[in-house]
Amino acid sequence: MKRTLFLLSFLSIFVFGKANAQLRLGLTAHPNFGFLKVENGKSNGISTGFTYGLMSDNEFAENYCxxxxxxxxxINGSGAIINYTPYHTGTATTDxxxxxxxxxxxxxxxxKLKTDEQNDMKWFGxxxxTTDFRISAKQDVQRANQTIADNVNASDFTNFFRxxxxxxxxxxxxxxxKTSLxxxxxxxxxxxxxxxKDQTIKNHYVAINFGIFF
Structure with a gap:
């Protein structure tokens, strides 16, 4: 993983350094739909989140960015976790x-790979x-329909980097x-x-992207 991140970082420096590259900037704001994959448990379905900020395309060759x-x-997500370590006491198995x-x-x-433009439209794949750095972590915890934690700080129970x-x-x-939707x-x-604390939990999401380039 570290090697892959290094190679992509090197690629970004190389691409941004090309004299003939065309830089395009834009703004984006869109919903996402998150869920968990839990090694010792299961997902409890989909939760809605949100993304916003600055986006950039660096066109280093025709149709390549x-x-x-x-x-x-x-990224929000919920799951049923067996013996969730931060709150579990005793030896009984509990969800x-x-x-x-x-x-x-x-x-x-x-x-990003783009098609040629036709009728003012381009398609892309x-x-x-993504490299993600945690700025906030909250969690709700229930056991047997009883609330144990409500919107508590979960920084001590989660990793900084994703x-x-x-x-x-x-x-x-x-x-x-140059303006496009x-x-x-x-x-x-x-x-x-x-x-x-020995809990393997991964979060995933599907995003419906909207933005405008200037």
Missing amino acids: FSTGLLITT YDVKFKMQYIQIPLSI QFGL AGMIIGGGAEYRLSG MGGLTYNNGLTNIGK
């Missing part, structure tokens, strides 16, 4: 219903990684000149454990 940005991303409400500064590092693999696609519609769909697969 290095895509990055600076985003604030909230805890835990909702994680995680907020990150997210830096995507991906390659996208693949890469990495995700992204794959997606969409379209851009040119309004005029962007829409698409992205799946972000969590690669690293967000839990601590």
Whole structure:
């Protein structure tokens, strides 16, 4: 994982350093739908989150972009976790219903492949990684329908760094000149454990992307 992140970071420096690259900046704000994968338990379904911030396409060749940005991303997800370590006492097996409400500064590092423009429209596919740095962690915890924790700080129970693999696609519609609207769909697969204390928990989400390039 560290080697992959290093290679993508090196690629970003190389791409941004090319004299003939065309940099495009834009703004994005969109919902996402998060869920958990729990090694010692199961997901409790989908929870809604939100992403907003700055996006950037660096066109280093015709129809090829290095895509990055600076985003604030909230990933929510809930699961039934057996013997959830931060709250479990004794030896009896107990299910805890835990909702994680995680907020990150997210830096995507991906390659975007575009089609030629037709009728002011371009289609694209996208693949890469995200590097996420936790800025907030909250959780709700229930056991046997009794509330144990309500929106408590979970920084001590979660990891600071998260990495995700992204794959997606969409379209851009040119309004005029360099201004274009962007829409698409992205799946972000969590690669690293967000839990601590011997709990393996990964969060994933599907995002419906909206944005505008200037």
